[in-house]
Amino acid sequence: MGKQDSAAKTSNLSFEEFKTIVLEDFKLVNESRQASLLGRKEVLTGKAKFGIFGDGKELAQAAMSKVFKNGDFRSGYYRDQTFMFAIGALNLQQWFAGLYGHTDLSEEPMSAGRQMGGHFGTHSLNEDGSFKALVHQKNSSSDISPTGGQMPRLLGLAYASHFYRINKELQNAPFTNYSNKGNEVAFGTIGDASTSEGLFWETINAAGVLQVPMLVSVWDDGHGISVPKKYQTTKESISEILKGFQRENGGKGYEIFKTRGWDYAHLCETYEKAIKICREEHVPVLVHVEEVTQPQGHSTSGSHERYKSKERLEWETEFDCIRQMRQWILNNALATEEELLKIEEQAKETVKAAKSAAWNNYLDPIKAEITEVSALFEEMGGEDVLAIRKEIQSIKEPNRRDLHSAIKQVLRLTHNKPSDIRGQLTGWLETARIQNHDRYSSHLYSQSAQKVQNILPSAVTYGDEKLMDGREILRENFDAILQKYPEVMIFGEDSGKIGGVNQGLEGLQLKYGEHRVFDTDCVRSRKYNTWIIFYTLCSL
Ligand SMILES: Cc1ncc(C[n+]2csc(CCOP(=O)(O)OP(=O)(O)O)c2C)c(N)n1
Numbered sequence: 001m002g003k004q005d006s007a008a009k010t011s012n013l014s015f016e017e018f019k020t021i022v023l024e025d026f027k028l029v030n031e032s033r034q035a036s037l038l039g040r041k042e043v044l045t046g047k048a049k050f051g052i053f054g055d056g057k058e059l060a061q062a063a064m065s066k067v068f069k070n071g072d073f074r075s076g077y078y079r080d081q082t083f084m085f086a087i088g089a090l091n092l093q094q095w096f097a098g099l100y101g102h103t104d105l106s107e108e109p110m111s112a113g114r115q116m117g118g119h120f121g122t123h124s125l126n127e128d129g130s131f132k133a134l135v136h137q138k139n140s141s142s143d144i145s146p147t148g149g150q151m152p153r154l155l156g157l158a159y160a161s162h163f164y165r166i167n168k169e170l171q172n173a174p175f176t177n178y179s180n181k182g183n184e185v186a187f188g189t190i191g192d193a194s195t196s197e198g199l200f201w202e203t204i205n206a207a208g209v210l211q212v213p214m215l216v217s218v219w220d221d222g223h224g225i226s227v228p229k230k231y232q233t234t235k236e237s238i239s240e241i242l243k244g245f246q247r248e249n250g251g252k253g254y255e256i257f258k259t260r261g262w263d264y265a266h267l268c269e270t271y272e273k274a275i276k277i278c279r280e281e282h283v284p285v286l287v288h289v290e291e292v293t294q295p296q297g298h299s300t301s302g303s304h305e306r307y308k309s310k311e312r313l314e315w316e317t318e319f320d321c322i323r324q325m326r327q328w329i330l331n332n333a334l335a336t337e338e339e340l341l342k343i344e345e346q347a348k349e350t351v352k353a354a355k356s357a358a359w360n361n362y363l364d365p366i367k368a369e370i371t372e373v374s375a376l377f378e379e380m381g382g383e384d385v386l387a388i389r390k391e392i393q394s395i396k397e398p399n400r401r402d403l404h405s406a407i408k409q410v411l412r413l414t415h416n417k418p419s420d421i422r423g424q425l426t427g428w429l430e431t432a433r434i435q436n437h438d439r440y441s442s443h444l445y446s447q448s449a450q451k452v453q454n455i456l457p458s459a460v461t462y463g464d465e466k467l468m469d470g471r472e473i474l475r476e477n478f479d480a481i482l483q484k485y486p487e488v489m490i491f492g493e494d495s496g497k498i499g500g501v502n503q504g505l506e507g508l509q510l511k512y513g514e515h516r517v518f519d520t521d522c523v524r525s526r527k528y529n530t531w532i533i534f535y536t537l538c539s540l
Pocket residue numbers: 079145146147148190191192193194195219221223224225298
């Protein structure tokens with residue numbers, strides 16, 4: 001059976017339906033690639049400050065996106081633009097707005113420029129701070145810059161799903177807003193070099209112990225920046241050294257798959273198999289995607305010709321995933337050369353248009369400010385002021401800093417000549433300062449009605465005095481909280497069976513069950529509770 005036949009068969013699709021899906025994917029990966037190519041140019045020509053892109057990882061992400069359902073969560077890293085496009089959480093124009101650091105949420109919905117481009121988050125909250133129905137949307141927890149930092153929260157998200165499944169009290173409203181009886185999977189992505197980090201190993205171990213629905217994909221392009229796998233990974237293969245985690249004879253552990261980043265049909269088949277096990281059996285699964293390339297090197301900070309051999313570079317050209325997919329489409333007569341050329345050309349046009357729209361929307365408000373201030377300069381007159389006006393107007397791609405420096409220069413020049421216009425310029429700067437505070441410094445902390453500063457302190461009242469141990473007071477409080485909120489759990493080293501080394505949880509496991517109060521290793525108790533608590537307590 002050919003690859004085409006097997007992929008079509010597993011999905012029960014007609015040939016025409018299958019062809020449409022394949023060509024849609026071809027369009028998606030081409031658009032994503034063009035975005036990476038143009039994105040690098042935007043940085044190297046100074047319009048954006050830094051770029052790190054998903055070129056070379058497009059096919060694997062297109063395949064992974066097919067099994068990602070509403071309610072699922074992603075916790076991944078900066079290479080995942082194709083996946084985000086595929087699940088409809090980001091479009092090309094918004095992606096460019098992220099690259100430019102546009103601070104308007106309607107342009108850059110990930111973080112309104114608060115985070116570097118490539119930090120792919122979806123919103124869990126409405127404008128007023130209330131929770132969205134997470135089960136009805138595709139979710140992504142925002143990436144963070146330290147590589148491997150996505151792993152602890154991935155475990156938390158997968159554990160949350162497990163908790164909703166085992167805790168029957170959470171299977172009715174309002175909890176059905178967050179989980180459909182724990183049917184959700186937490187999808188993780190990580191680069192091969194980052195699998196050497198402690199966070200990766202701790203997460204892998206914990207998910208194996210807990211048996212949670214976590215699907216981790218490793219995009220293995222053989223390098224961590226310039227350093228090849230032989231200096232990063234024992235035996236140069238993460239799936240090889242994780243073999244001891246493979247479940248056997250109905251026991252606990254992982255399912256581990258290996259596939260190749262350029263093999264579209266095998267990638268799709270692998271993800272179909274992987275998700276079935278992960279979602280239905282609620283066990284962790286690892287997909288090791290080998291033979292992945294990085295056509296433009298690590299980031300805009302350098303070029304890969306410095307550290308990749310001629311042979312490696314030739315191999316990367318030959319096994320570029322889009323080139324391989326193209327050949328596979330032609331070999332299987334799914335489209336003609338002309339049809340593919342048309343898709344490729346169209347992708348270039350679409351991306352160019354998206355880039356221009358994003359850039360114009362970023363630049364137009366700044367240009368409007370320059371026009372406004374230039375009129376004031378003109379009215380003020382004088383050779384020096386008009387020279388500054390000319391200079392600011394001649395900058396092709398100005399930023400607000402250029403404009404503010406120009407105004408300050410004019411104010412300095414005219415410090416001993418008070419005038420109405422000078423007053424207007426000072427006023428203009430003050431208004432801009434307030435607007436810029438909103439643009440660049442707002443929403444770094446919660447501004448919703450639920451923000452911490454809105455919690456009013458309650459004065460302590462004393463009744464009949466009774467002498468108690470501190471640990472008893474803690475225990476009574478934990479007891480009251482567990483009683484009131486079925487979504488609360490307590491876990492950590494010694495928290496379960498013995499009720500804490502200082503007995504602050506004495507008897508609570510017996511009272512509320514092992515699924516609410518339980519023991520874990522000490523590392524997990526430190527790191528992972530934030531995310532677990534966040535997603536299980538979201539209705540508090
Ligand atoms: C904790 C931490 N250490 C180092 C870095 C710098 N850094 C950024 S990306 C990277 C390499 C990551 O390689 P890999 O995990 O293989 O992913 P790839 O970029 O190749 O897809 C490094 C070392 C970082 N961001 N965070």
